[in-house]
Amino acid sequence: MTDRPALSKGETEVARLLWDLGQATVRQVHEALPPERTIDFTTVQTYLRRLDTKGYVDTWLEGRTRVYAPKVQPSTVIRETVGELIERLFGGQxxxxxxxxxxxxxxxxxxxxxxxxxxxxxxxxxx
Amino acid sequence: MTDRPALSKGETEVARLLWDLGQATVRQVHEALPPERTIDFTTVQTYLRRLDTKGYVDTWLEGRTRVYAPKVQPSTVIRETVGELIERLFGGQxxxxxxxxxxxxxxxxxxxxxxxxxxxxxxxxxx
DNA sequence: CTGCCTCACGTACACTTGTCCTTGAGCTTG
DNA sequence: CAAGCTCAAGGACAAGTGTACGTGAGGCAG
Structure with a gap:
């Protein structure tokens, strides 16, 4: 089951961008945010760090810059998240x-x- | 819009039971939990209290015992929760x-x- | 009346989450 | 080279959450 802790709201937001980008630096994710979503660079950095400690992404240094890439597929997260919601809200139906x-x-x-x-x-x- | 804070996982769990029961005391909710879900009586009490402060339930004393009843309809919570999930996970689609x-x-x-x-x-x- | 059971209610406490600040190293440009 | 920019990395901090304990009052069995 490789049980990772579930994603929080903000983490999911960032994970989605990373899925779209395929692979990205903190800055790239930060710039990919919709313009109305103002959030600090370091906040994005924190989310990515947490995605890493939770085991959702791979990451490595490329020169002086850290790059992140999804490790868990969107389909997996979707399955888990939706499953959890169905459980909570509809008793599993x-x-x-x-x-x-x-x-x-x-x-x-x-x-x-x-x-x-x-x-x-x-x-x-x-x- | 009457914006209440969103329900947490545990709160939703208890709210669902309350919707089923229509109205209930802490004990009744506690007993309605599925048997594999072991959770303290006072934890249920805390959830119900929080549901109250968040504005999701009505409550009153009946003799010495407090009774809770849903104030917000399940459909409303479902709409909000599912909407939030679709936003987060599917970009609104x-x-x-x-x-x-x-x-x-x-x-x-x-x-x-x-x-x-x-x-x-x-x-x-x-x- | 004395224990014991059952509540309500307040408190607690560690963990998570959203958000950012700080520090220190490398890079760039006058 | 010095001033300023850009990162990584670690901390921080308040709010929210899951979970429960403690205290004190009301009832009921002996």
């Missing part, structure tokens, strides 16, 4: 969450079509 | 979460059928 997504959050026509495609494909897989 | 639920978490045939029903109904609503 997936369907209520789907229902909420479909009924209580607007869903576009495109999304709807895509969803149907997904279902069709799945049903095709298991005859 | 709902579809990737659906995709994850359908593809990466097993979905039963019954759920699948139910999902289709949901979609059909929605589509019927907006011709």
């Amino acid at each position: 997936t369907l209520p969450l789907m229902r909420h997504l479909i009924e209580d959050r607007g869903i576009t026509d495109d999304d709807m079509a895509e969803l149907r495609r997904l279902l069709d494909r799945l049903e095709g897989d298991q005859p | 709902t579809l990737p979460l659906m995709r994850h639920l359908i593809e990466d978490r097993g979905i039963t045939d019954d759920d699948m059928a139910e999902l289709r029903r949901l979609l059909d109904r929605l589509e019927g609503d907006q011709p």
